[in-house]
Amino acid sequence: MVPDFENGVSLGEMAEADVLARIFPRLPESASTLLGPGDDAAVLAAPDGRFVVTTDMMVEGPDFRQEWSRPEDIGFKIGAVNLADVAAMGAAPTALVVALGAPPETDIDVLEGIADGLRLACEQLAPGCGVVGGDLSSAPALTLTVTAFGDLGGRAPLTRSGAQPGDVIAVAGQLGSAGMGLELLFATENADEVESIKGSSLVAAQLRPHPPIALGVSASTTGATAAMDVSDGLVLDASRMAKASGVSMVFDELGIARAAAAIAPEATNRGFSDEDIVEHVLYSGESHALLTTFPADQVLPLGFTPIGLVIKQSAEPVYFGNRSLPIRGWNPFIY
Amino acid sequence: MVPDFENGVSLGEMAEADVLARIFPRLPESASTLLGPGDDAAVLAAPDGRFVVTTDMMVEGPDFRQEWSRPEDIGFKIGAVNLADVAAMGAAPTALVVALGAPPETDIDVLEGIADGLRLACEQLAPGCGVVGGDLSSAPALTLTVTAFGDLGGRAPLTRSGAQPGDVIAVAGQLGSAGMGLELLFATENADEVESIKGSSLVAAQLRPHPPIALGVSASTTGATAAMDVSDGLVLDASRMAKASGVSMVFDELGIARAAAAIAPEATNRGFSDEDIVEHVLYSGESHALLTTFPADQVLPLGFTPIGLVIKQSAEPVYFGNRSLPIRGWNPFIY
Numbered sequence: 322m323v324p325d326f327e328n329g330v331s332l333g334e335m336a337e338a339d340v341l342a343r344i345f346p347r348l349p350e351s352a353s354t355l356l357g358p359g360d361d362a363a364v365l366a367a368p369d370g371r372f373v374v375t376t377d378m379m380v381e382g383p384d385f386r387q388e389w390s391r392p393e394d395i396g397f398k399i400g401a402v403n404l405a406d407v408a409a410m411g412a413a414p415t416a417l418v419v420a421l422g423a424p425p426e427t428d429i430d431v432l433e434g435i436a437d438g439l440r441l442a443c444e445q446l447a448p449g450c451g452v453v454g455g456d457l458s459s460a461p462a463l464t465l466t467v468t469a470f471g472d473l474g475g476r477a478p479l480t481r482s483g484a485q486p487g488d489v490i491a492v493a494g495q496l497g498s499a500g501m502g503l504e505l506l507f508a509t510e511n512a513d514e515v516e517s518i519k520g521s522s523l524v525a526a527q528l529r530p531h532p533p534i535a536l537g538v539s540a541s542t543t544g545a546t547a548a549m550d551v552s553d554g555l556v557l558d559a560s561r562m563a564k565a566s567g568v569s570m571v572f573d574e575l576g577i578a579r580a581a582a583a584i585a586p587e588a589t590n591r592g593f594s595d596e597d598i599v600e601h602v603l604y605s606g607e608s609h610a611l612l613t614t615f616p617a618d619q620v621l622p623l624g625f626t627p628i629g630l631v632i633k634q635s636a637e638p639v640y641f642g643n644r645s646l647p648i649r650g651w652n653p654f655i656y
Numbered sequence: 657m658v659p660d661f662e663n664g665v666s667l668g669e670m671a672e673a674d675v676l677a678r679i680f681p682r683l684p685e686s687a688s689t690l691l692g693p694g695d696d697a698a699v700l701a702a703p704d705g706r707f708v709v710t711t712d713m714m715v716e717g718p719d720f721r722q723e724w725s726r727p728e729d730i731g732f733k734i735g736a737v738n739l740a741d742v743a744a745m746g747a748a749p750t751a752l753v754v755a756l757g758a759p760p761e762t763d764i765d766v767l768e769g770i771a772d773g774l775r776l777a778c779e780q781l782a783p784g785c786g787v788v789g790g791d792l793s794s795a796p797a798l799t800l801t802v803t804a805f806g807d808l809g810g811r812a813p814l815t816r817s818g819a820q821p822g823d824v825i826a827v828a829g830q831l832g833s834a835g836m837g838l839e840l841l842f843a844t845e846n847a848d849e850v851e852s853i854k855g856s857s858l859v860a861a862q863l864r865p866h867p868p869i870a871l872g873v874s875a876s877t878t879g880a881t882a883a884m885d886v887s888d889g890l891v892l893d894a895s896r897m898a899k900a901s902g903v904s905m906v907f908d909e910l911g912i913a914r915a916a917a918a919i920a921p922e923a924t925n926r927g928f929s930d931e932d933i934v935e936h937v938l939y940s941g942e943s944h945a946l947l948t949t950f951p952a953d954q955v956l957p958l959g960f961t962p963i964g965l966v967i968k969q970s971a972e973p974v975y976f977g978n979r980s981l982p983i984r985g986w987n988p989f990i991y
Contacts, residue, residue, distance in 0.1 A: 361740075362710035362804075364708055364709075374697055374751075374788065374789060378757050380795040409695075410695065418709055420711045420801045454710060460715040462795065468709075468711060478691055
């Protein structure tokens with residue numbers, strides 16, 4: 322059924338059905354599919370009568386560069402970041418839909434690589450989750466919108482607003498490494514230099530993040546009071562959680578030192594000072610770590626590290642020991 | 657809470673939170689929302705343990721032009737076309753999520769207009785349906801991805817594959833007018849000419865389509881055997897239904913004449929010949945009419961017009977009387 326196109330053929334030279342025929346076999350299947358591709362819409366199971374939904378658009382230029390990311394990396398990353406948003410609600414990811422815009426001169430290989438990356442992300446991070454539908458469009462830059470679904474298994478969703486004074490703040494996943502990886506990529510001057518640093522775990526954290534997807538459900542089943550995906554930096558995201566919960570968050574020296582120690586060997590190796598490392602742990606974006614709060618008497622589930630305490634709402638939303646921390650932000654239209 | 661920005665300010669001059677604060681109050685609320693915006697994901701009700709999902713990307717240039725479409729039209733249209741895909745499954749639309757990419761110099765008024773259009777589309781076409789989440793990105797061209805959800809109310813989904821020999825083919829909504837409207841827009845040479853034809857129902861069908869959303873559920877509850885949204889032209893879409901169902905479709909002269917008569921007064925007025933009109937009814941895209949099949953003994957529900965009969969699979973998928981009809985297509989990467 323799949324036409325025998327050579328590699329290197331562009332989307333503009335193929336019929337839509339032939340493009341789809343090349344992509345579909347590479348996409349992961351969802352165990353929740355009741356009616357899959359081929360109709361105007363798909364039908365998915367929502368066994369507990371609710372579903373979690375999140376959507377994210379990534380555009381070539383502001384969000385990724387093909388000089389840095391292979392198509393497989395691009396597919397993996399947009400899959401992973403959407404799965405992370407589902408996990409942060411305490412839900413198990415069930416399915417994705419994918420809308421892709423591309424210039425007509427785009428090689429079909431690029432779409433195949435993106436499909437492979439989506440498959441790997443689902444297989445490695447959320448087995449059973451798969452792609453149930455999508456759309457292809459012509460666009461001036463490669464553009465991907467993934468919408469992800471999750472199942473809460475009868476539990477209440479974890480929100481940003483549930484943190485209570487006295488709770489422990491705990492994170493799962495790595496803080497800071499993706500931001501350091503981005504800094505390393507910005508410092509490269511040619512394709513050879515990019516290739517030479519791709520072995521670094523910091524660069525891998527930027528190009529192909531592995532958020533702790535399964536730990537979203539772990540947090541939920543072990544009594545976490547709040548959770549969120551750390552996408553814009555620990556301090557900014559913690560300040561959002563603090564405001565939503567009506568509390569303040571205090572990071573302790575030991576907790577932040579522990580988070581820094583997790584990435585220090587490679588970071589030091591790549592020329593980052595101890596001060597740089599702590600700065601990245603606190604502020605750099607795209608870590609996709611899972612920020613949670615747990616009652617103080619709860620033994621933290623495997624994979625979580627305590628980094629501080631929730632206190633009653635004080636003058637500032639976030640403190641580091643007894644110093645307040647400046648809140649610095651991220652704006653999608655200023656980069 | 658909403659900062660006092662002047663109109664005319666661009667996205668690049670505003671913080672993301674301020675952009676969202678301007679958009680959110682304009683968006684329609686969904687009656688199915690269990691947990692709305694403010695967390696990493698939303699939670700929606702899926703009362704029958706399943707949900708219908710479809711996604712669609714529209715990009716400035718190939719899919720719409722700001723010289724023709726006001727922001728409100730753009731929002732209305734992407735809402736309407738996604739609702740039409742949900743309706744074609746026999747489902748009632750419940751909610752949308754919206755990812756929007758825009759150049760940083762885009763005026764905030766444009767996003768507000770798009771939000772207004774989405775609200776009007778939901779209010780007019782699918783009351784109770786609303787926007788439950790979204791994402792903002794920077795992009796080289798205005799880009800909208802809407803993902804829409806629907807509820808089947810315990811019924812089996814309508815698919816393309818259920819048409820049976822002996823069934824009546826029936827359509828709801830208008831065939832051909834949106835394509836004629838597009839032809840009129842292409843023939844304009846300046847903004848004044850565009851304004852002068854906006855009063856035409858043909859142009860309105862192109863810029864702000866009103867698909868018969870509620871009739872998807874009507875079709876399902878009155879025993880339709882198959883349904884699909886006519887987005888790529890009646891003949892091409894009917895050929896897809898014919899192939900999926902393993903049947904052939906025969907349009908009759910009277911049925912097509914009836915569909916043509918529905919748009920003939922305005923079309924004739926705008927210079928289309930009788931032959932042009934039939935050509936548009938058969939082939940032109942974006943009509944978002946609802947193509948259905950019903951058992952022959954079923955009284956068609958209000959709003960449906962018979963246009964032909966399903967027969968056993970023959971040499972061609974689609975006939976007009978006893979002549980076969982050439983299948984002509986649409987490719988998103990060739991336009």
